[in-house]
Amino acid sequence: MKRIAIDMDEVIADALPKHVTRFNQLHNDNIKIEDLNGIKLEDLRPEFQVEMKNILLEPTFFQDLAVMEDSQEVIKELNEHFEIFITTAAMEFPTSFTAKYEWLKEHFSFLNDMNFVFCGDKGILNADYLIDDNVHHFKRFSGKGILFSSPQNSNETGYDRVENWQEVRNYFIN
Numbered sequence: 232m233k234r235i236a237i238d239m240d241e242v243i244a245d246a247l248p249k250h251v252t253r254f255n256q257l258h259n260d261n262i263k264i265e266d267l268n269g270i271k272l273e274d275l276r277p278e279f280q281v282e283m284k285n286i287l288l289e290p291t292f293f294q295d296l297a298v299m300e301d302s303q304e305v306i307k308e309l310n311e312h313f314e315i316f317i318t319t320a321a322m323e324f325p326t327s328f329t330a331k332y333e334w335l336k337e338h339f340s341f342l343n344d345m346n347f348v349f350c351g352d353k354g355i356l357n358a359d360y361l362i363d364d365n366v367h368h369f370k371r372f373s374g375k376g377i378l379f380s381s382p383q384n385s386n387e388t389g390y391d392r393v394e395n396w397q398e399v400r401n402y403f404i405n
């Protein structure tokens with residue numbers, strides 16, 4: 232069985248809208264998701280990079296994120312044909328471990344806990360495919376990177392791109 236590694240934030244967990252809303256609340260700003268076309272939130276307001284990271288370090292930030300549309304059904308289906316691992320660079324936000332684990336147990340309980348990988352550098356992963364919204368993680372990954380569309384990566388080229396989970400399904404299941 233081939234292995235598919237799947238990122239969490241912006242791939243199965245809708246983190247960006249909450250991050251933007253929280254930042255707007257705290258800093259009385261009015262950033263919209265459309266403003267992030269091809270640009271990262273931290274590059275849009277570079278003077279607030281520390282504050283933006285601090286929002287993600289709040290221990291409950293990742294607890295109540297919305298599930299990306301169709302991700303549960305499609306992963307359930309892929310799970311019959313592939314070995315599925317959820318691989319998150321949780322070391323970027325060490326305070327997130329408990330919330331991320333509980334979120335996975337709540338929404339992806341059909342996967343085995345042992346297939347949850349909380350890592351740092353995704354170059355260590357040994358999988359055939361990595362579905363991720365951050366091209367940075369493809370650089371040292373030995374398998375094939377599949378870019379999951381997010382406003383912030385709209386300008387990236389050079390990777391197979393999927394717009395949503397139905398496209399992921401079509402990519403892997405004919």
Ligand SMILES: [Mg+2]
Pocket residue numbers: 238239240241242363364365
């Ligand atoms: Mg991500």
